[in-house]
Amino acid sequence: MTHTVQVLVLGLLLGGVYALMASGLTLLFGVMRIVNLAHAVFVLVAAYLAYVVFQALSIDPIVSLSITMPVMFGLGVGVYLLLFPRIETSPRYVEMTVLLTFAVALVVEGLLTFIFTGIFRSTRPGYVTDAILVGDLFIPTGQLYAMVVSLILLSGLWAFLQLTRSGRAIRATTQNRTAAQIVGINVRRTSALAFGIGMALAGASGSLVSFLFPFFPAKHWQWVALLLALIVLGGMGSIKGAVMGAIMLAVAAAFVSDRFGPTWSPITFYLALFLVLLVRPQGLFGAKLRL
Amino acid sequence: MSGIPIIEGPLVREAAPDLAPERPPGTMSRRITLIVVLGLVLLFPFLARPLFSSYNYVMQLGIVLLMSIAMTSSWNIIGGFAGYISLGHGVFYAIGGYVSALMLVHWGVSPYLSAPIAGLAAVAFGVVAGLITLRTRGPAFIISTIAMLLLVLLFLDNWELVGGTDGLNLPLSQLPVEWLKWPLYYAMGVSAIGAVYLSYRVAHSKFGLGLRAISQDETKAEVAGINTRWYKVTAFALSAFFIGTVGAIWGYTLTYIRPVAFLAIAIAAGMVLAAIIGGRGTVAGPVVGAVLIFAVDEFTVRQFGQTALNIVVAGLMLLTVLLFFPQGIVGSLKASAKLPAFLDWD
């Protein structure tokens, strides 16, 4: 029994970070119908950034959030304005975003490999090797802190979307882009803002990832499938769905890992992805992946 | 044109005397191109001998280029004609490579003999995978092909029979060094010619017409009575064959194979990239694209060495094409009616 709870807890802890990663991705789809295959590689960019400031300036990775988030926000707005307005009018727009972001992912991965080589990197703050014991439960502090940070950021995101004017604009644009224009929302600016926020969330995830997993440039492809599985399950465009999907799949993967070994845990995500796409493409809460 | 009666008063008169059937313009230049290109491909090993000092390297380039052409033209059948972009086509490459390697290691069958069988194995997998993935469309399909690739990678990495991540060692060819590359080269050549010919035949068939209808508007195609499921799965499976055969041959050139050698995203991306740059949906496009990517790749390696900058350049090229001329080189030229006849094979 305790063993099951242990696995469950580990799954939940990880689920929080996955939820954070996925929330940015699903926001991008919701607001702009962009399927961002480059999301995970930008998480890596932030991870490398966190690594660099950790090595050079001994800045704790969680503290580095204050650097990675603004940097990635700016990068996000820049990338959006540079690339996406041009393809807005393409037929098969969503498909184009897949290809476009795929190309971006290749470029960024190449640059990261060129600069940092394929060596596994990670930041090693003290709390990575510590753990808290709650009864018989073993809770690694690193993952606990990451989970807490994720929760705080996700709550912040929720508050922003519900309570601020810009947040309302983002939600409105997500629901009906034309209607948003009709009521006077500048959807171009709202989209850029949403892209920036999505990237900032990726940035935060990167800081957390830097001490949770050893990373190398090609690792992002594993996360791409994982994240897509999460948001497809939760429903693309729904942040609530992303969080639910993250928790469900992370816990499922934890059990798979426990039973069959860690190398097999990614299978949870791939199979989930196929199943959802085939059986209920709109996932739990989302809009259908229309062309 | 001849034989259409024009009703004029009470009489019916033939519209014009019988003319000899007209040749479409450009046929001559197309025939010449075909002869020249085929000649070059067949005679290259002989011509290269006296011309290049680093003979084996040049032969290797030829092998890689022909393989590229075979893969890109094959991909185009599903990705270009049918409009279903698969980023996971590396699985066929891997299946071809591993089926052939296993037959070599366990039963001593020469890859040149097992290549077609490897191709058929890839086709079989294509049917099964196609039946599943092709239930989705557009962006969902692209994502499902990525998942397919990663799934196959995961399986192969963990399967002891094929050596998993430790890889599989293949027995070396017994040929003397100077002739070593020749059969490999010609095997790739046959695959490349086969793939382009297959592409040509599909483009000019009712099947190809149906695929194009599907890529334009699948719902309308369905309504018009086309069995879109059958068409799509067949296209997907057909596109697997030559990718499987070149996978088999390529495995043999490597002599030591691991799953990632076939399933790296960069390889799957390369096919897509070349087809899009050249112009997917055309017959000549993938060939043009493959040659261009090959040239740029070689150039990058010459300038900067074998670094990750290759991917950067590939990605930048894809970005440029997507943003500025998404129909690719051949496609854009065709759209603005500036396509030279020798490239117009549709």
Next chain:
Amino acid sequence: MALIEVSEIVAGYGVGPDILTGMTLSIDEGTSYCIVGPNGAGKSTLLRTIAGFLKPRAGEIRLQGKRMNGMRPDQMLEAGVCFVPQDKTLFPTMTVGENLLMGGYLIRDRALLHQRLDMVYETFPTLAERKGQHAGTLSGGEQQMLTLGRALMIEPKVLMIDEPSLGLAPMIAEQIFERIRGFGSLGITVVLVEQNAVRGLESSDWGIVLDLGSKEFEGPASGILADPRIRELYLGRQLASKEEHR
């Protein structure tokens, strides 16, 4: 003075053909307009172009003398030009109240915002009754009322409505036309596009007949209704069927 002036506008979608082929007309303050014409004449396209959803390929659009070509929809709205398209452009998972509040997005002053909201509830009591209901669950007529109510939130100078009666039962459509007729007294210049030409013209002061992307004819709405040539060419079928139902 002319509120909106459109001169020789040429417009089309994507790389497609020109739908508007040199459209010229002017909208004056205080008059209500109805644009009619056969399918494909460019009625919706005209409204979309004025509202900023479509960039004209040639020609000029002026609002109170100022050139407005290429303005974004949100900029046009700030200038007082509100557009209500024919597809459902409500926020489906938001409530009636939330949809109306979104209509007042450009209003920064909270007090004013709520004042307007109360005003809309007064004008449309049905909406007040359903203020907590999700917009997606409303009936066709109620949704149309919500769209109109939402447009009223910013008290536009010009309100362009594309096919307000589309898909509505005749009695409900009647109610909608009633409402629209009342907008004039609120100081809003209404421009309707209506397939139901007769009802549309009956509700308006001035009629504009479009065909093949440009203006064929314009004049007092009652005159157009009465003119036998125009009735035959552009309104014939509807009038005939209306006569049958009498």
